[in-house]
Structures are given as structure tokens and as C-alpha cells.
Amino acid sequence: MILSFLLFSIGIAGVVFRRNTIIILMCLELMFNSVNLLLTAFSAYHSDPRAQVFVFFIMLVAAAEVTVGLAILVMMKRNVDSVDVNQLNRLKW
Amino acid sequence: MLAFFYLFAAISIISALIVVSARSPINSVIALIVCFLSIAGHYILLNAQFLAMVHIIVYTGAIMVLFLFVIMLLNLNKATEPMKTLGTRAWQRYLRAACSSSRLWRPCVMGSTSHRRMNSTLASVSCAASACPL
Known part of the structure; x- marks a missing residue:
């Protein structure tokens, strides 16, 4: 649990403190993995294999999410010509 | 068993810190692959072999290749953005x-013993x- 919490906090720190969009996506992956690890640890301690099915579906959703995120990143690079998230302030009111 | 757990934990945390703190995105992706492999080792230690195999295939086989493809497609491999x-x-x-x-x-600090130093700094x-x- 402490390992999972540390990985999650590192992921949050990366999302907050970096501006490169691709590193923010990697830190999102890190957070997904920490949650998966915590779920698997719980399923091992309770000897209940249903949580592993849940982790499997989380992995599939994370793969799809990364694909969409990288597509957004390619479009952002073509339109704004940068990967800095501070350049994406066009949707501000 | 416990020694393996601490080994994998140290590898995953150190490589996660490298992911966040690396200047170049390529180094970050390589560190993330190391982190995912150590997390797969954790899955094997937790008696979830199927999840470990799926993790290796999906993450280090598909997602990391996708990251590397996008980085090299968009020429992002030079560290441009400052921290x-x-x-x-x-x-x-x-x-x-x-x-x-x-x-x-x-006024709350006034009553303390080291109030002079605290007051001067404040x-x-x-x-x-x-x-x-x-």
C-alpha cells in the first residue's frame, strides 16, 4: 500500500509540475498502475480473484485512453506547434 | 520473497522519479519501461501471473511503442520546455x-520564548x- 501510494503521489507530482504533455500522459499511466497494483494486492490478501478481472478492464481502458491522448497531442502539435500545456488556453472564457 | 518485494519496490520508485525528473522525453519513456517491468514483477509476487503477462504485453509492448512513435514523429526528443x-x-x-x-x-507569536527572533523574521x-x- 505504501508503494502504491508513493507511485500515485509521484504521478500527481509529475502531472502538476511538468508542462510537457507527453510526460503528463506518462504520469497518468503511472497513477493507473499504482491503482492497479493496489487492487491486485487487495485481491491477493482477500484471496478473491474478481478484482483481477477489474484490473484487466482498467488496463484496457487505460490503453484506449492513452491512444486518444496521443492523438490529441499530435493534433495539438500540428495546430499550436507546441506541446506546452500552457499554450492550450484557447478554451478559456 | 520479501527481498524480491523490496528490490522491485526500490526499482519502481526510483524509475518513477526518473520519469518525472528526466529532461528528455526519451529517457522518461525508458525509465517508464523499467518501472512497468518492476510492476509486472510485483504482479508475479502477488500470485497474479495472468495480469503480469497482460501488463507486459499491453504496456511495454503497445503503449510504450506508441509513446516512442509519437515522440519520434513529432521530434520531441530535445528537452525544450523548462521546468x-x-x-x-x-x-x-x-x-x-x-x-x-x-x-x-x-500577537500569537509574541508569547513564545523565541519571540524576538520570530518577530524579526516575520x-x-x-x-x-x-x-x-x-
Whole structure:
């Protein structure tokens, strides 16, 4: 649990403190993995294999999410010509 | 068993720190692959072999290749963006607001034993805060 919490906090720190969009996506992956690890640890301690099915579906959703995120990143690079998230302030009111 | 757990934990945490702190995105991706492999080792230690195999295939086989493909497609492999430091404008504003609100604490600090030193530091901090306009 402490390992999972540390990985999650590192992921949050990366999302907050970096501006490169691709590193923010990697830190999102890190957070997904920490949650998966915590779920698997719980399923091992309770000897209940249903949580592993849940982790499997989380992995599939994370793969799809990364694909969409990288597509957004390619479009952002073509339109704004940068990967800095501070350049994406066009949707501000 | 426990030694393997600590080994994998140390590898995953150190490589996760490298992911966050690396300058180049390529180094970050390589460190993330190491982190995912160690997490797969954790899955094997937790008696979830199927999840470990799926993790290796999906993450280090598909997602990391996708990351590397996008990085090399968009020529992102030079570290262009500077790190977000504490010197940005919003953080300076927050620090100034916190320092100026510390004047309100001064009567509470008066009764402490080291009140002279605390008062001098607070006065200097509040003077510095009032010197620079918001």
C-alpha cells in the first residue's frame, strides 16, 4: 500500500509540475498502475480473484485512453506547434 | 520473497522519479519501461501471473511503442520546455499573500520564548512582501 501510494503521489507530482504533455500522459499511466497494483494486492490478501478481472478492464481502458491522448497531442502539435500545456488556453472564457 | 518485494519496490520508485525528473522525453519513456517491468514483477509476487503477462504485453509492448512513435514523429526528443519552478508569477502572488497574512499571527507569536527572533523574521518577511506590489 505504501508503494502504491508513493507511485500515485509521484504521478500527481509529475502531472502538476511538468508542462510537457507527453510526460503528463506518462504520469497518468503511472497513477493507473499504482491503482492497479493496489487492487491486485487487495485481491491477493482477500484471496478473491474478481478484482483481477477489474484490473484487466482498467488496463484496457487505460490503453484506449492513452491512444486518444496521443492523438490529441499530435493534433495539438500540428495546430499550436507546441506541446506546452500552457499554450492550450484557447478554451478559456 | 520479501527481498524480491523490496528490490522491485526500490526499482519502481526510483524509475518513477526518473520519469518525472528526466529532461528528455526519451529517457522518461525508458525509465517508464523499467518501472512497468518492476510492476509486472510485483504482479508475479502477488500470485497474479495472468495480469503480469497482460501488463507486459499491453504496456511495454503497445503503449510504450506508441509513446516512442509519437515522440519520434513529432521530434520531441530535445528537452525544450523548462521546468515549472517556484518563480512563476502565480506562485509569487501566493507567497506574497501568505507572507502578508502572517502579520495577523504576530500577537500569537509574541508569547513564545523565541519571540524576538520570530518577530524579526516575520517583520523582514512582511516588509519584503509589502515592498513588492501585488
